[in-house]
Amino acid sequence: MRLICPNCDAQYEVPDDVMPAAGRDVQCSNCGKTWFQHHADHIPADADDEDAFAPDEETAPPPHPTPRRKSLTPDVTDILREEAEAEQAARRNMQSGGLESQPDLGMDMEEAVSQETADVRNREAHERMERLRGRDVPEVQASGGRAPEAAATALGSLGSRRDLLPDIEEINSTLRSSATRTGAASPDSGPEIEAPTHQRKRRGFRTGFLTMLLVFIALMALYIAAPRLAVAVPALEAPLSGYVSAVDMGRVWLDGKVQSLLKSLDDMAANSA
Numbered sequence: 001m002r003l004i005c006p007n008c009d010a011q012y013e014v015p016d017d018v019m020p021a022a023g024r025d026v027q028c029s030n031c032g033k034t035w036f037q038h039h040a041d042h043i044p045a046d047a048d049d050e051d052a053f054a055p056d057e058e059t060a061p062p063p064h065p066t067p068r069r070k071s072l073t074p075d076v077t078d079i080l081r082e083e084a085e086a087e088q089a090a091r092r093n094m095q096s097g098g099l100e101s102q103p104d105l106g107m108d109m110e111e112a113v114s115q116e117t118a119d120v121r122n123r124e125a126h127e128r129m130e131r132l133r134g135r136d137v138p139e140v141q142a143s144g145g146r147a148p149e150a151a152a153t154a155l156g157s158l159g160s161r162r163d164l165l166p167d168i169e170e171i172n173s174t175l176r177s178s179a180t181r182t183g184a185a186s187p188d189s190g191p192e193i194e195a196p197t198h199q200r201k202r203r204g205f206r207t208g209f210l211t212m213l214l215v216f217i218a219l220m221a222l223y224i225a226a227p228r229l230a231v232a233v234p235a236l237e238a239p240l241s242g243y244v245s246a247v248d249m250g251r252v253w254l255d256g257k258v259q260s261l262l263k264s265l266d267d268m269a270a271n272s273a
Helices: 074-097 107-132 139-164 168-184 186-224 226-232 234-272
Strands: 002-004 011-013 024-027 034-037
Touching: 074 107, 186 226, 186 234, 226 234
Parallel strands: none
Antiparallel strands: 002 011, 024 034
16 A cells, blocks of 8 residues: 655555554654545545545644745944944955065054954944844943044054164164174184084094003903913813913013113113213
8 A cells, every 4th residue: 555645745655454444644754744544445435536645634733924024224234234344354454464574563553453443343333233122232342432542542653663663774784794794704713613623633532542442451351361261161272372372472572672671771870870
């Protein structure tokens, strides 16, 4: 059995046994419409297809009257126009504020004053809207009328502040003269450049001396521990014996040189006496 919603024309296929012979109320799962559905085999003879699927007038909600659109008064139209213009001006100021241009040092003050003026206009438009709606305007909003006077005062003092700032040309000339003096003094900076080189030489000598000292200590430790290493590791006995013999020969040679030097010094001392 096919059910067709009289409101949204949604179609449903249901078994015949779920519909009782006397009919029943059904509801559309798409739009929520409820109507009385007769069984397919027990439709009244005097009811045509349109009456069978006609919506229930008792359950159908009455149509809501279309509300009439109110026209805006000229005052409200003017206020909305002023708000739109103020918002556009604020957006233009925000977009132009991202550019890093500085033709004059007083640009920041002018932008601040223009932004404050736009805020005052927005506040005044909001106050007029509140008055037209019959609401009380808070004192904080009402006190915003003093903002134009502050903006005018800031604009008046802008010229005097420009006179207090230094001249750009004077600053540039000072920087150029400083650069010239620095370039002239550059030939005399030789000792300052040579100082790091001297430090590197001293550091290299210190590193070499410490390296040789560590090598000497390692060789002496190996010479002293050679007998024990030969006993512990028999495979190293031959190399260690050769190393010990070479060191002993070096010691004998060094001892002879020292004795000769001492004898020469004694002879020189005896001849001078």
